[in-house]
Amino acid sequence: xTEGVARFWREIPHRYRLLGSKCDSCGRVFxxxxxxxxxxxxxxxxSRVALSGKGKIYSYTIVKDGANGFERQxxxxxxxxxxxxxxxVAGQIVDCSPDEVEVGKPVELVFRRVSEDGEEGIIxxxxxxxxxxxxx
Amino acid sequence: xxxxxxxxGIYIPMYRITAREIAKIWGKDPKEIENGLLIKEKSVxxxxxxxxxxxxEAARNCIKRVRVDPSEIGAIFVGSESHPYAxxxxxxxxGEAIGATPEMTAADYEFACKAGTAGIQTSLxxxxxxxxxxxxxxxxxxxxxxPGDPLEYSASAGGAAFLIxxxxxxxxxxxxxxxxxxxxxxxxREGKAYPRHAxxxxxxxxxxxxxxxxxxxxxxxxxxxxxxxxxxxFHQPNGKFPMRAAKLLGFEKEQxxxxxxxxxxxxxxxxxxxxxxxxxxxxxxxxxxxxxTSFGSGAGSDSFLLEVTDKIVEIKDKAxxxxxxxxxxxxxxxxxxxxxxGKIKLS
Ligand SMILES: [Zn+2]
Numbered sequence: 001x002t003e004g005v006a007r008f009w010r011e012i013p014h015r016y017r018l019l020g021s022k023c024d025s026c027g028r029v030f031x032x033x034x035x036x037x038x039x040x041x042x043x044x045x046x047s048r049v050a051l052s053g054k055g056k057i058y059s060y061t062i063v064k065d066g067a068n069g070f071e072r073q074x075x076x077x078x079x080x081x082x083x084x085x086x087x088x089v090a091g092q093i094v095d096c097s098p099d100e101v102e103v104g105k106p107v108e109l110v111f112r113r114v115s116e117d118g119e120e121g122i123i124x125x126x127x128x129x130x131x132x133x134x135x136x
Numbered sequence: 137x138x139x140x141x142x143x144x145g146i147y148i149p150m151y152r153i154t155a156r157e158i159a160k161i162w163g164k165d166p167k168e169i170e171n172g173l174l175i176k177e178k179s180v181x182x183x184x185x186x187x188x189x190x191x192x193e194a195a196r197n198c199i200k201r202v203r204v205d206p207s208e209i210g211a212i213f214v215g216s217e218s219h220p221y222a223x224x225x226x227x228x229x230x231g232e233a234i235g236a237t238p239e240m241t242a243a244d245y246e247f248a249c250k251a252g253t254a255g256i257q258t259s260l261x262x263x264x265x266x267x268x269x270x271x272x273x274x275x276x277x278x279x280x281x282x283p284g285d286p287l288e289y290s291a292s293a294g295g296a297a298f299l300i301x302x303x304x305x306x307x308x309x310x311x312x313x314x315x316x317x318x319x320x321x322x323x324x325r326e327g328k329a330y331p332r333h334a335x336x337x338x339x340x341x342x343x344x345x346x347x348x349x350x351x352x353x354x355x356x357x358x359x360x361x362x363x364x365x366x367x368x369x370f371h372q373p374n375g376k377f378p379m380r381a382a383k384l385l386g387f388e389k390e391q392x393x394x395x396x397x398x399x400x401x402x403x404x405x406x407x408x409x410x411x412x413x414x415x416x417x418x419x420x421x422x423x424x425x426x427x428x429t430s431f432g433s434g435a436g437s438d439s440f441l442l443e444v445t446d447k448i449v450e451i452k453d454k455a456x457x458x459x460x461x462x463x464x465x466x467x468x469x470x471x472x473x474x475x476x477x478g479k480i481k482l483s
Contacts, residue, residue: 012232013232016229016232016233017232017233017234017235050235072183072475072476072478073183073184094182094184095150095182095466110189110193111189111192111193111196111233112182112184112185112189113184113185113186113188113189114184123186123188123220123221125188125189125192125229125233128184133464
């Protein structure tokens with residue numbers, strides 16, 4: 001197994017399910033998951049928690065020159081999302097044109113193909129986001 | 137039987153291409169195509185969507201509707217003819233993505249467009265025998281028709297997931313019955329991109345023979361008449377076939393129209409009859425009798441006689457309904473469609 005596939009395999013829980021961690025002592029939530037709370041250190045008590053994937057766009061950039069394998073997708077949007085539970089996470093915003101994207105807009109989690117090792121290699125799946133319909 | 141439907145969820149990609157737009161490119165009369173197939177538009181998967189991602193989204197919508205811990209799901213079956221891997225199951229990825237792994241069994245099914253209902257039957261058997269508490273059966277496809285082939289107007293993408301269990305059911309499964317023969321109406325050889333079909337003359341010996349035999353078989357076995365059934369749902373390769381089959385069996389418009397989804401999303405293959413059933417469940421309030429009959433080329437049909445329970449009203453609003461997937465959409469030009477479907481090769 002190549003190192004790329006092995007690393008992906010280890011990260012499946014957080015890539016597929018947005019599984020983060022939470023310090024039960026101070027309440028801080030981490031994504032990607034951490035094993036030690038930087039505040040509480042050894043007094044902290046870390047447990048696993050699945051994040052909702054709901055959040056708001058914190059900042060974003062429009063990619064017009066796609067890397068290898070992304071040529072068909074340009075222009076696309078990569079954003080920093082402020083999740084409901086607190087952490088900031090980077091991800092692609094899909095199913096929209098770049099001019100629909102604005103800071104502060106609500107997003108929701110989707111499960112998509114992220115990349116692949118060519119036509120014969122493994123397919124990497126994981127989280128992305130799309131604009132959520134505004135609550136009425 | 138004690139096993140029944142506990143929850144359901146669907147997913148349809150948001151991109152659409154109209155039959156009119158495709159007809160224009162091939163110099164066909166758009167009206168003739170629309171009236172011939174009764175398909176106005178079809179769904180197209182996004183560039184990063186496939187049978188795995190569609191299955192995961194449908195499964196998540198199914199789980200969203202109920203308070204079931206995914207780790208209690210003992211089996212996942214994904215029926216499709218467009219699994220992304222030839223070897224490596226779709227069902228394991230779905231299991232991981234919804235948090236059902238590792239104490240479960242999983243398998244991918246193939247039987248053209250009826251592999252999803254085959255998964256429902258297997259789950260019913262496993263729940264009835266007490267081997268598992270819940271089974272999750274999914275039908276999902278990203279169907280492709282070669283450019284210029286009549287299938288290009290209909291082959292589309294979507295998925296439906298059904299949670300099978302014996303407690304808190306939204307529908308009792310009164311009976312299930314199958315009708316299967318070796319019929320070479322439609323096939324795709326290993327490694328080939330597009331399917332082949334025996335042409336327009338396959339309707340009678342393939343689709344109609346199997347749908348009608350299975351539907352008649354289950355009704356006769358249960359001494360039930362068409363007029364005692366509230367809704368009927370069939371596999372939908374186009375709009376004409378299911379409507380003609382319904383009329384031949386003696387069903388009226390009010391019974392078959394609510395389950396016709398192909399006119400707005402195309403033929404979603406393994407998901408087709410299951411998305412139709414979901415659209416019907418969306419409008420049920422409890423007490424309705426529903427007849428579902430799938431069809432898979434090759435060929436076979438699975439029939440199910442269902443009785444919806446009062447529980448349906450508690451769960452149907454907890455995940456997006458068929459009507460919501462129809463409302464949220466983006467139209468593609470033929471050029472954009474080719475680019476998304478990967479039909480343009482990059483040098
Ligand atoms: Zn802490």
